[in-house]
Amino acid sequence: MPGATTPxxxxxxxxxxxxxxxxxxxxxxxxxxxxPERRLAKVFGTMPAKEAARVLEQMDDRDVxxxxxxxxxxxxxxxxxxxxxxxxxxxxxxxxxxxxxAR
Numbered sequence: 612m613p614g615a616t617t618p619x620x621x622x623x624x625x626x627x628x629x630x631x632x633x634x635x636x637x638x639x640x641x642x643x644x645x646x647p648e649r650r651l652a653k654v655f656g657t658m659p660a661k662e663a664a665r666v667l668e669q670m671d672d673r674d675v676x677x678x679x680x681x682x683x684x685x686x687x688x689x690x691x692x693x694x695x696x697x698x699x700x701x702x703x704x705x706x707x708x709x710x711x712x713a714r
Contacts, residue, residue, distance in 0.1 A: 652681030655690070664693030672698075676705045 655663040655678055667675045667690065679687040679702070691699045 648677050649681050652678045656682050656686050660686070660689035661693045664690050668694065668698070672702050672705050676702050676709065680706065680709075 655667065658666075667678065670678075679690065682690070691702065694702070
């Protein structure tokens, strides 16, 4: 039919684009529910772990560690498990240094 639109089927690429847009929106404005990092962590926590990891892979290790620190242990573990072993280890080491105060 002329003028009719075909529904777009969600796929991994569209999902990642939506996730990136949601993450950007979370960064752009923190609401009364806490700092932007906490809000952003909520966004990533609601996403499938592999999809969240695909977006977080584009971020700095320190930023990823901050976001993961706001997530429940199981959520953080699922996301870390989607990273390469080297990247997961680097983020883990950063988390240990941050917790102990060593830099």
